[in-house]
Amino acid sequence: MSDAPIRVLVAKPGLDGHDRGAKVIARALRDAGMDVIYTGIGQTPHMIVEAALQEDVEVVGLSILSGAHMTLLPKVAIQLREAGLGHCVIVAGGIIPAEDSALLMNQHGIDAIYGPGTNTDEIVAFIRATVATRRAAS
Amino acid sequence: MTDTTVQQLANDVRRGDRRALARALTLIERGGAPVRSLRRALAGYGVGSLVGITGAPGAGKSSLTTVIAQELRQRGMQVGIIAVDPSSPLSGGSLLGDRIRMYDLAGDSGVFIRSMANRGQYGGIAATTLDAAMLMRAAGFGMVLLETVGAGQSDVAVVDVADTVLLVEAPGMGDEVQSIKAGLLEVADVIVVSKSDRADAAATLQQLRALVRMQMDADDAWAVPVLPVSALRQTGVAALVDALINHAQWLQTHPATWRQQRRQLLSLQRALEAQLRDAVQQLPGWTSALAQLGQRDSDVLARQLLEEFVVSGFTKE
Numbered sequence: 441m442s443d444a445p446i447r448v449l450v451a452k453p454g455l456d457g458h459d460r461g462a463k464v465i466a467r468a469l470r471d472a473g474m475d476v477i478y479t480g481i482g483q484t485p486h487m488i489v490e491a492a493l494q495e496d497v498e499v500v501g502l503s504i505l506s507g508a509h510m511t512l513l514p515k516v517a518i519q520l521r522e523a524g525l526g527h528c529v530i531v532a533g534g535i536i537p538a539e540d541s542a543l544l545m546n547q548h549g550i551d552a553i554y555g556p557g558t559n560t561d562e563i564v565a566f567i568r569a570t571v572a573t574r575r576a577a578s
Numbered sequence: 579m580t581d582t583t584v585q586q587l588a589n590d591v592r593r594g595d596r597r598a599l600a601r602a603l604t605l606i607e608r609g610g611a612p613v614r615s616l617r618r619a620l621a622g623y624g625v626g627s628l629v630g631i632t633g634a635p636g637a638g639k640s641s642l643t644t645v646i647a648q649e650l651r652q653r654g655m656q657v658g659i660i661a662v663d664p665s666s667p668l669s670g671g672s673l674l675g676d677r678i679r680m681y682d683l684a685g686d687s688g689v690f691i692r693s694m695a696n697r698g699q700y701g702g703i704a705a706t707t708l709d710a711a712m713l714m715r716a717a718g719f720g721m722v723l724l725e726t727v728g729a730g731q732s733d734v735a736v737v738d739v740a741d742t743v744l745l746v747e748a749p750g751m752g753d754e755v756q757s758i759k760a761g762l763l764e765v766a767d768v769i770v771v772s773k774s775d776r777a778d779a780a781a782t783l784q785q786l787r788a789l790v791r792m793q794m795d796a797d798d799a800w801a802v803p804v805l806p807v808s809a810l811r812q813t814g815v816a817a818l819v820d821a822l823i824n825h826a827q828w829l830q831t832h833p834a835t836w837r838q839q840r841r842q843l844l845s846l847q848r849a850l851e852a853q854l855r856d857a858v859q860q861l862p863g864w865t866s867a868l869a870q871l872g873q874r875d876s877d878v879l880a881r882q883l884l885e886e887f888v889v890s891g892f893t894k895e
Contacts, residue, residue: 447604470673471666477677478678479678479684483684484685490687493597494690496604
Protein backbone atom coordinates (compact mmCIF):
# COMPACT_ATOMS: atom_id res chain seq x y z
CA MET A 441 0.00 0.00 0.00
CA SER A 442 2.72 2.44 0.99
CA ASP A 443 4.50 1.78 -2.31
CA ALA A 444 1.40 2.26 -4.49
CA PRO A 445 1.93 4.99 -7.11
CA ILE A 446 0.97 8.45 -5.86
CA ARG A 447 -2.12 9.75 -7.71
CA VAL A 448 -1.96 13.46 -8.52
CA LEU A 449 -4.52 15.76 -10.12
CA VAL A 450 -3.01 18.64 -12.09
CA ALA A 451 -5.51 21.37 -12.96
CA LYS A 452 -5.63 24.97 -14.08
CA PRO A 453 -8.35 26.85 -12.20
CA GLY A 454 -9.81 29.98 -13.74
CA LEU A 455 -9.48 31.56 -17.11
CA ASP A 456 -5.82 31.88 -18.05
CA GLY A 457 -4.60 29.61 -20.81
CA HIS A 458 -0.93 29.50 -19.88
CA ASP A 459 -0.57 25.76 -19.43
CA ARG A 460 3.14 25.26 -20.16
CA GLY A 461 4.05 25.19 -16.47
CA ALA A 462 1.27 22.74 -15.61
CA LYS A 463 2.39 20.43 -18.43
CA VAL A 464 6.04 20.57 -17.36
CA ILE A 465 5.02 19.66 -13.80
CA ALA A 466 2.67 16.90 -14.99
CA ARG A 467 5.49 15.36 -16.99
CA ALA A 468 8.03 15.66 -14.19
CA LEU A 469 5.67 13.92 -11.76
CA ARG A 470 4.98 11.15 -14.29
CA ASP A 471 8.74 10.70 -14.74
CA ALA A 472 8.98 10.40 -10.96
CA GLY A 473 6.67 7.36 -11.17
CA MET A 474 3.39 9.04 -10.22
CA ASP A 475 -0.01 8.65 -11.89
CA VAL A 476 -0.89 12.14 -13.06
CA ILE A 477 -4.43 13.04 -14.06
CA TYR A 478 -4.28 16.18 -16.16
CA THR A 479 -7.55 18.07 -16.59
CA GLY A 480 -6.33 21.02 -18.65
CA ILE A 481 -7.43 24.62 -18.55
CA GLY A 482 -10.62 26.44 -17.61
CA GLN A 483 -11.49 24.47 -14.47
CA THR A 484 -13.89 25.78 -11.83
CA PRO A 485 -13.24 24.86 -8.19
CA HIS A 486 -16.30 22.58 -8.40
CA MET A 487 -14.90 20.74 -11.43
CA ILE A 488 -11.52 20.32 -9.71
CA VAL A 489 -13.04 18.94 -6.52
CA GLU A 490 -15.35 16.57 -8.50
CA ALA A 491 -12.33 15.27 -10.44
CA ALA A 492 -10.26 14.88 -7.24
CA LEU A 493 -13.11 12.91 -5.69
CA GLN A 494 -13.69 10.61 -8.67
CA GLU A 495 -9.98 9.99 -9.19
CA ASP A 496 -9.29 9.49 -5.46
CA VAL A 497 -6.07 11.49 -5.67
CA GLU A 498 -3.77 12.22 -2.76
CA VAL A 499 -2.37 15.38 -4.27
CA VAL A 500 -4.04 18.31 -6.04
CA GLY A 501 -1.68 20.49 -8.08
CA LEU A 502 -3.04 23.87 -9.14
CA SER A 503 -1.35 26.14 -11.66
CA ILE A 504 -2.56 29.72 -11.81
CA LEU A 505 -1.13 32.72 -13.60
CA SER A 506 -4.19 34.93 -13.86
CA GLY A 507 -3.84 36.79 -10.58
CA ALA A 508 -7.05 35.29 -9.22
CA HIS A 509 -5.18 33.02 -6.80
CA MET A 510 -6.52 34.67 -3.62
CA THR A 511 -10.08 33.89 -4.77
CA LEU A 512 -9.72 30.51 -6.45
CA LEU A 513 -7.15 28.66 -4.33
CA PRO A 514 -8.98 29.08 -0.98
CA LYS A 515 -12.22 28.03 -2.71
CA VAL A 516 -10.65 24.80 -3.92
CA ALA A 517 -9.21 24.11 -0.46
CA ILE A 518 -12.56 24.73 1.27
CA GLN A 519 -14.56 22.66 -1.21
CA LEU A 520 -12.06 19.78 -0.96
CA ARG A 521 -12.57 19.69 2.81
CA GLU A 522 -16.35 19.90 2.40
CA ALA A 523 -16.21 16.91 0.03
CA GLY A 524 -14.35 14.85 2.64
CA LEU A 525 -11.04 15.26 0.83
CA GLY A 526 -9.21 17.17 3.56
CA HIS A 527 -6.39 14.63 3.38
CA CYS A 528 -5.32 15.85 -0.08
CA VAL A 529 -1.99 17.64 -0.30
CA ILE A 530 -2.56 20.92 -2.15
CA VAL A 531 0.37 22.29 -4.12
CA ALA A 532 0.10 25.50 -6.14
CA GLY A 533 2.32 27.06 -8.75
CA GLY A 534 2.36 30.16 -10.89
CA ILE A 535 2.86 33.89 -10.46
CA ILE A 536 2.01 34.37 -6.81
CA PRO A 537 3.56 37.23 -4.77
CA ALA A 538 5.40 36.28 -1.57
CA GLU A 539 2.91 37.97 0.78
CA ASP A 540 0.00 36.15 -0.89
CA SER A 541 1.92 32.87 -0.68
CA ALA A 542 2.38 33.29 3.05
CA LEU A 543 -1.33 33.99 3.53
CA LEU A 544 -2.40 31.06 1.36
CA MET A 545 -0.13 28.65 3.20
CA ASN A 546 -0.76 29.95 6.73
CA GLN A 547 -4.49 30.61 6.56
CA HIS A 548 -6.00 28.90 3.54
CA GLY A 549 -4.74 25.33 3.65
CA ILE A 550 -2.36 25.39 0.69
CA ASP A 551 0.55 23.10 1.57
CA ALA A 552 3.21 24.48 -0.77
CA ILE A 553 3.59 27.15 -3.44
CA TYR A 554 6.26 27.15 -6.12
CA GLY A 555 7.16 29.94 -8.50
CA PRO A 556 8.81 29.97 -11.92
CA GLY A 557 12.27 28.40 -12.03
CA THR A 558 11.65 25.92 -9.22
CA ASN A 559 13.60 22.69 -9.68
CA THR A 560 11.05 19.94 -10.31
CA ASP A 561 13.09 17.58 -8.08
CA GLU A 562 12.24 19.84 -5.15
CA ILE A 563 8.51 19.52 -5.88
CA VAL A 564 8.76 15.73 -6.33
CA ALA A 565 10.62 15.41 -3.01
CA PHE A 566 8.03 17.54 -1.19
CA ILE A 567 5.10 15.52 -2.59
CA ARG A 568 6.75 12.17 -1.78
CA ALA A 569 7.58 13.19 1.79
CA THR A 570 4.17 14.75 2.52
CA VAL A 571 2.19 11.86 1.02
CA ALA A 572 4.31 9.34 2.97
CA THR A 573 3.53 11.19 6.22
CA ARG A 574 -0.20 11.32 5.49
CA ARG A 575 -0.35 7.67 4.42
CA ALA A 576 1.37 6.68 7.66
CA ALA A 577 -1.11 8.76 9.66
CA SER A 578 -4.23 7.32 8.00
CA MET B 579 -7.97 -3.37 5.59
CA THR B 580 -10.25 -5.85 7.35
CA ASP B 581 -13.10 -7.78 5.78
CA THR B 582 -15.60 -5.77 7.84
CA THR B 583 -14.36 -2.41 6.55
CA VAL B 584 -14.38 -3.73 2.99
CA GLN B 585 -17.96 -4.94 3.54
CA GLN B 586 -18.94 -1.49 4.84
CA LEU B 587 -17.27 0.12 1.82
CA ALA B 588 -19.16 -2.26 -0.49
CA ASN B 589 -22.46 -1.28 1.16
CA ASP B 590 -21.62 2.41 0.69
CA VAL B 591 -20.82 1.77 -2.98
CA ARG B 592 -24.21 0.12 -3.44
CA ARG B 593 -25.92 3.13 -1.85
CA GLY B 594 -24.30 5.22 -4.60
CA ASP B 595 -21.80 7.00 -2.33
CA ARG B 596 -19.33 8.54 -4.80
CA ARG B 597 -16.45 8.88 -2.33
CA ALA B 598 -16.83 5.21 -1.38
CA LEU B 599 -16.83 4.26 -5.06
CA ALA B 600 -13.64 6.25 -5.62
CA ARG B 601 -11.92 4.59 -2.67
CA ALA B 602 -13.06 1.13 -3.72
CA LEU B 603 -11.68 1.77 -7.22
CA THR B 604 -8.31 2.59 -5.65
CA LEU B 605 -8.38 -0.73 -3.77
CA ILE B 606 -9.08 -2.49 -7.07
CA GLU B 607 -6.13 -0.76 -8.71
CA ARG B 608 -3.77 -1.61 -5.88
CA GLY B 609 -4.83 -5.27 -5.97
CA GLY B 610 -4.46 -7.95 -3.33
CA ALA B 611 -6.83 -9.40 -0.76
CA PRO B 612 -9.36 -6.49 -0.58
CA VAL B 613 -10.16 -7.06 -4.27
CA ARG B 614 -11.40 -10.57 -3.57
CA SER B 615 -13.45 -9.34 -0.60
CA LEU B 616 -15.02 -6.64 -2.77
CA ARG B 617 -15.80 -9.19 -5.48
CA ARG B 618 -17.51 -11.43 -2.93
CA ALA B 619 -19.46 -8.53 -1.41
CA LEU B 620 -20.68 -7.15 -4.73
CA ALA B 621 -21.10 -10.25 -6.90
CA GLY B 622 -24.44 -10.18 -8.65
CA TYR B 623 -25.30 -6.54 -7.95
CA GLY B 624 -25.87 -4.04 -10.71
CA VAL B 625 -27.37 -4.49 -14.12
CA GLY B 626 -25.72 -1.96 -16.44
CA SER B 627 -23.80 -3.11 -19.47
CA LEU B 628 -20.10 -2.59 -20.08
CA VAL B 629 -19.17 -1.07 -23.43
CA GLY B 630 -15.50 -1.28 -24.44
CA ILE B 631 -14.48 1.50 -26.80
CA THR B 632 -11.40 0.85 -28.87
CA GLY B 633 -9.61 2.03 -31.97
CA ALA B 634 -6.32 3.43 -33.23
CA PRO B 635 -4.71 6.44 -31.51
CA GLY B 636 -6.41 9.59 -32.79
CA ALA B 637 -9.49 7.73 -34.01
CA GLY B 638 -11.62 9.87 -31.73
CA LYS B 639 -12.37 7.58 -28.80
CA SER B 640 -12.40 10.25 -26.08
CA SER B 641 -14.60 12.64 -28.05
CA LEU B 642 -16.97 9.79 -28.92
CA THR B 643 -17.07 8.64 -25.29
CA THR B 644 -18.05 12.18 -24.31
CA VAL B 645 -20.94 12.47 -26.77
CA ILE B 646 -22.22 8.98 -25.92
CA ALA B 647 -22.21 9.92 -22.23
CA GLN B 648 -24.05 13.17 -22.99
CA GLU B 649 -26.72 11.30 -24.96
CA LEU B 650 -27.14 8.75 -22.15
CA ARG B 651 -27.47 11.59 -19.62
CA GLN B 652 -30.21 13.16 -21.76
CA ARG B 653 -32.02 9.83 -21.59
CA GLY B 654 -31.81 10.00 -17.82
CA MET B 655 -29.13 7.38 -17.31
CA GLN B 656 -26.14 7.60 -15.00
CA VAL B 657 -22.86 6.87 -16.74
CA GLY B 658 -19.55 5.48 -15.52
CA ILE B 659 -16.42 6.00 -17.60
CA ILE B 660 -13.13 4.14 -17.21
CA ALA B 661 -10.40 5.78 -19.27
CA VAL B 662 -7.25 3.69 -19.66
CA ASP B 663 -3.98 5.29 -20.77
CA PRO B 664 -0.52 3.76 -21.08
CA SER B 665 2.06 3.87 -18.29
CA SER B 666 5.52 5.15 -19.05
CA PRO B 667 7.68 2.07 -19.61
CA LEU B 668 10.63 3.87 -18.03
CA SER B 669 9.34 5.47 -14.84
CA GLY B 670 6.19 3.40 -14.31
CA GLY B 671 4.31 6.67 -13.91
CA SER B 672 1.60 7.87 -16.21
CA LEU B 673 0.06 10.99 -17.67
CA LEU B 674 -3.69 10.47 -17.89
CA GLY B 675 -5.21 13.15 -20.08
CA ASP B 676 -8.61 11.87 -21.18
CA ARG B 677 -10.36 14.37 -18.93
CA ILE B 678 -9.19 17.20 -21.19
CA ARG B 679 -11.42 15.96 -24.01
CA MET B 680 -14.21 15.08 -21.58
CA TYR B 681 -14.44 18.71 -20.45
CA ASP B 682 -18.17 18.90 -21.18
CA LEU B 683 -18.83 16.12 -18.64
CA ALA B 684 -16.85 17.72 -15.81
CA GLY B 685 -18.89 18.63 -12.75
CA ASP B 686 -21.94 16.53 -13.82
CA SER B 687 -22.82 14.43 -10.80
CA GLY B 688 -24.53 11.85 -13.05
CA VAL B 689 -21.18 10.97 -14.60
CA PHE B 690 -18.26 9.30 -12.86
CA ILE B 691 -14.95 9.30 -14.72
CA ARG B 692 -12.00 7.27 -13.52
CA SER B 693 -8.60 7.38 -15.23
CA MET B 694 -6.39 4.31 -15.03
CA ALA B 695 -2.83 3.56 -16.06
CA ASN B 696 -2.31 0.21 -17.76
CA ARG B 697 0.94 -0.48 -15.85
CA GLY B 698 2.34 -1.98 -19.02
CA GLN B 699 0.57 -5.27 -18.34
CA TYR B 700 -1.35 -6.66 -21.24
CA GLY B 701 -3.53 -9.06 -19.26
CA GLY B 702 -3.60 -7.42 -15.85
CA ILE B 703 -5.46 -4.32 -16.88
CA ALA B 704 -8.31 -6.40 -18.28
CA ALA B 705 -9.00 -7.95 -14.87
CA THR B 706 -8.67 -4.56 -13.15
CA THR B 707 -11.07 -2.83 -15.52
CA LEU B 708 -13.58 -5.67 -15.20
CA ASP B 709 -13.52 -5.24 -11.41
CA ALA B 710 -13.79 -1.46 -11.77
CA ALA B 711 -16.82 -1.89 -14.03
CA MET B 712 -18.35 -4.27 -11.47
CA LEU B 713 -18.06 -1.50 -8.85
CA MET B 714 -19.63 1.11 -11.12
CA ARG B 715 -22.51 -1.21 -11.98
CA ALA B 716 -23.07 -1.95 -8.30
CA ALA B 717 -23.16 1.82 -7.69
CA GLY B 718 -26.11 2.02 -10.08
CA PHE B 719 -24.66 3.19 -13.37
CA GLY B 720 -26.86 2.17 -16.28
CA MET B 721 -23.93 1.97 -18.65
CA VAL B 722 -20.19 1.83 -18.13
CA LEU B 723 -17.96 3.03 -20.95
CA LEU B 724 -14.45 1.61 -21.00
CA GLU B 725 -12.11 3.63 -23.15
CA THR B 726 -8.90 1.83 -23.93
CA VAL B 727 -5.32 2.49 -24.88
CA GLY B 728 -5.39 2.94 -28.61
CA ALA B 729 -2.76 0.39 -29.51
CA GLY B 730 -3.03 -3.02 -31.11
CA GLN B 731 -2.99 -6.22 -29.13
CA SER B 732 -3.25 -4.76 -25.63
CA ASP B 733 -6.47 -3.17 -26.80
CA VAL B 734 -8.00 -6.53 -27.61
CA ALA B 735 -6.97 -7.67 -24.12
CA VAL B 736 -8.97 -4.86 -22.59
CA VAL B 737 -12.07 -5.13 -24.73
CA ASP B 738 -12.46 -8.87 -24.29
CA VAL B 739 -13.99 -8.18 -20.87
CA ALA B 740 -16.71 -5.93 -22.29
CA ASP B 741 -20.31 -6.93 -23.04
CA THR B 742 -20.33 -4.76 -26.13
CA VAL B 743 -17.22 -3.89 -28.12
CA LEU B 744 -17.41 -0.59 -29.97
CA LEU B 745 -14.72 -0.14 -32.60
CA VAL B 746 -13.92 3.41 -33.70
CA GLU B 747 -12.43 3.88 -37.16
CA ALA B 748 -11.44 7.30 -38.43
CA PRO B 749 -11.92 7.99 -42.14
CA GLY B 750 -8.97 7.55 -44.46
CA MET B 751 -6.78 5.56 -42.07
CA GLY B 752 -5.45 3.38 -44.88
CA ASP B 753 -7.01 0.64 -46.99
CA GLU B 754 -9.38 -1.98 -45.65
CA VAL B 755 -6.59 -4.52 -45.15
CA GLN B 756 -5.34 -2.42 -42.25
CA SER B 757 -8.60 -3.03 -40.43
CA ILE B 758 -8.42 -6.77 -41.00
CA LYS B 759 -4.80 -6.89 -39.86
CA ALA B 760 -5.59 -5.09 -36.65
CA GLY B 761 -7.75 -8.03 -35.57
CA LEU B 762 -10.27 -5.70 -34.01
CA LEU B 763 -12.98 -6.07 -36.64
CA GLU B 764 -13.54 -9.66 -35.51
CA VAL B 765 -14.34 -8.71 -31.94
CA ALA B 766 -16.41 -5.59 -32.69
CA ASP B 767 -20.17 -5.63 -31.97
CA VAL B 768 -20.74 -2.08 -33.18
CA ILE B 769 -18.48 -0.13 -35.54
CA VAL B 770 -18.39 3.66 -35.78
CA VAL B 771 -16.83 5.70 -38.53
CA SER B 772 -15.85 8.79 -36.57
CA LYS B 773 -15.38 12.33 -37.90
CA SER B 774 -18.18 11.63 -40.39
CA ASP B 775 -18.29 15.34 -41.21
CA ARG B 776 -15.16 14.71 -43.29
CA ALA B 777 -15.46 14.14 -47.02
CA ASP B 778 -13.67 10.77 -47.04
CA ALA B 779 -15.96 9.27 -44.38
CA ALA B 780 -18.47 7.88 -46.90
CA ALA B 781 -15.83 5.69 -48.59
CA THR B 782 -14.60 4.30 -45.25
CA LEU B 783 -18.19 3.59 -44.26
CA GLN B 784 -18.79 1.63 -47.48
CA GLN B 785 -15.58 -0.39 -47.15
CA LEU B 786 -16.30 -1.34 -43.56
CA ARG B 787 -19.89 -2.33 -44.34
CA ALA B 788 -18.67 -4.59 -47.12
CA LEU B 789 -16.09 -6.17 -44.80
CA VAL B 790 -18.63 -6.79 -42.06
CA ARG B 791 -21.03 -8.50 -44.49
CA MET B 792 -18.18 -10.73 -45.59
CA GLN B 793 -17.36 -12.01 -42.11
CA MET B 794 -20.91 -12.60 -40.88
CA ASP B 795 -21.48 -16.15 -39.66
CA ALA B 796 -24.68 -18.14 -39.98
CA ASP B 797 -24.88 -18.81 -36.25
CA ASP B 798 -24.08 -15.24 -35.33
CA ALA B 799 -27.45 -13.55 -35.48
CA TRP B 800 -26.21 -10.14 -34.35
CA ALA B 801 -25.70 -7.97 -37.43
CA VAL B 802 -22.80 -5.64 -36.66
CA PRO B 803 -23.97 -2.11 -37.48
CA VAL B 804 -21.49 0.31 -39.07
CA LEU B 805 -22.56 3.84 -38.16
CA PRO B 806 -21.32 7.31 -39.10
CA VAL B 807 -20.88 9.68 -36.15
CA SER B 808 -19.57 13.21 -35.95
CA ALA B 809 -18.72 14.23 -32.39
CA LEU B 810 -18.00 17.71 -33.75
CA ARG B 811 -21.43 18.21 -35.36
CA GLN B 812 -23.09 15.87 -32.86
CA THR B 813 -24.74 13.81 -35.59
CA GLY B 814 -25.39 10.07 -35.50
CA VAL B 815 -25.04 9.90 -31.72
CA ALA B 816 -28.64 8.91 -30.97
CA ALA B 817 -28.49 6.07 -33.53
CA LEU B 818 -25.23 4.86 -31.99
CA VAL B 819 -26.65 4.85 -28.46
CA ASP B 820 -29.72 2.99 -29.77
CA ALA B 821 -27.39 0.36 -31.25
CA LEU B 822 -25.50 -0.01 -27.96
CA ILE B 823 -28.74 -0.45 -26.03
CA ASN B 824 -30.07 -2.87 -28.67
CA HIS B 825 -26.96 -4.98 -28.38
CA ALA B 826 -27.24 -5.10 -24.58
CA GLN B 827 -30.86 -6.27 -24.95
CA TRP B 828 -29.93 -8.76 -27.65
CA LEU B 829 -27.36 -10.28 -25.28
CA GLN B 830 -30.14 -10.99 -22.77
CA THR B 831 -31.75 -13.41 -25.21
CA HIS B 832 -28.54 -14.67 -26.83
CA PRO B 833 -26.26 -15.38 -23.89
CA ALA B 834 -23.40 -17.24 -25.53
CA THR B 835 -22.33 -16.70 -29.10
CA TRP B 836 -18.97 -17.94 -30.38
CA ARG B 837 -17.76 -14.37 -30.10
CA GLN B 838 -18.43 -14.22 -26.39
CA GLN B 839 -17.16 -17.73 -25.76
CA ARG B 840 -13.91 -16.80 -27.46
CA ARG B 841 -13.71 -13.62 -25.45
CA GLN B 842 -14.38 -15.49 -22.20
CA LEU B 843 -11.67 -18.00 -23.07
CA LEU B 844 -9.20 -15.19 -23.73
CA SER B 845 -10.19 -13.62 -20.46
CA LEU B 846 -9.52 -16.87 -18.60
CA GLN B 847 -6.16 -17.26 -20.31
CA ARG B 848 -5.12 -13.76 -19.34
CA ALA B 849 -6.29 -14.15 -15.75
CA LEU B 850 -4.30 -17.38 -15.59
CA GLU B 851 -1.21 -15.67 -16.97
CA ALA B 852 -1.54 -12.79 -14.54
CA GLN B 853 -2.04 -15.02 -11.50
CA LEU B 854 0.79 -17.34 -12.49
CA ARG B 855 3.11 -14.40 -13.05
CA ASP B 856 2.19 -12.89 -9.68
CA ALA B 857 2.73 -16.24 -7.93
CA VAL B 858 6.08 -16.83 -9.62
CA GLN B 859 7.29 -13.36 -8.73
CA GLN B 860 6.78 -14.25 -5.05
CA LEU B 861 9.28 -17.12 -5.31
CA PRO B 862 12.79 -16.79 -3.82
CA GLY B 863 14.17 -17.73 -7.25
CA TRP B 864 12.65 -14.64 -8.88
CA THR B 865 15.39 -12.32 -7.58
CA SER B 866 18.16 -14.60 -8.77
CA ALA B 867 16.45 -14.98 -12.15
CA LEU B 868 16.42 -11.19 -12.45
CA ALA B 869 20.11 -11.09 -11.61
CA GLN B 870 20.85 -13.54 -14.44
CA LEU B 871 18.91 -11.60 -17.07
CA GLY B 872 20.96 -11.07 -20.17
CA GLN B 873 23.44 -13.80 -19.23
CA ARG B 874 21.10 -16.73 -19.60
CA ASP B 875 18.34 -17.48 -22.04
CA SER B 876 14.96 -16.22 -20.77
CA ASP B 877 13.24 -19.48 -21.83
CA VAL B 878 15.64 -21.43 -19.57
CA LEU B 879 15.09 -19.00 -16.69
CA ALA B 880 11.31 -19.20 -17.11
CA ARG B 881 11.46 -23.00 -17.11
CA GLN B 882 13.51 -22.96 -13.88
CA LEU B 883 11.00 -20.64 -12.23
CA LEU B 884 8.12 -22.89 -13.26
CA GLU B 885 9.90 -25.92 -11.79
CA GLU B 886 10.50 -24.01 -8.57
CA PHE B 887 6.84 -23.01 -8.53
CA VAL B 888 5.66 -26.60 -8.90
CA VAL B 889 8.03 -27.88 -6.24
CA SER B 890 7.11 -25.10 -3.82
CA GLY B 891 3.50 -26.28 -3.85
CA PHE B 892 0.72 -23.79 -4.44
CA THR B 893 -0.36 -22.22 -1.16
CA LYS B 894 -3.97 -21.21 -0.83
CA GLU B 895 -4.60 -17.78 0.60
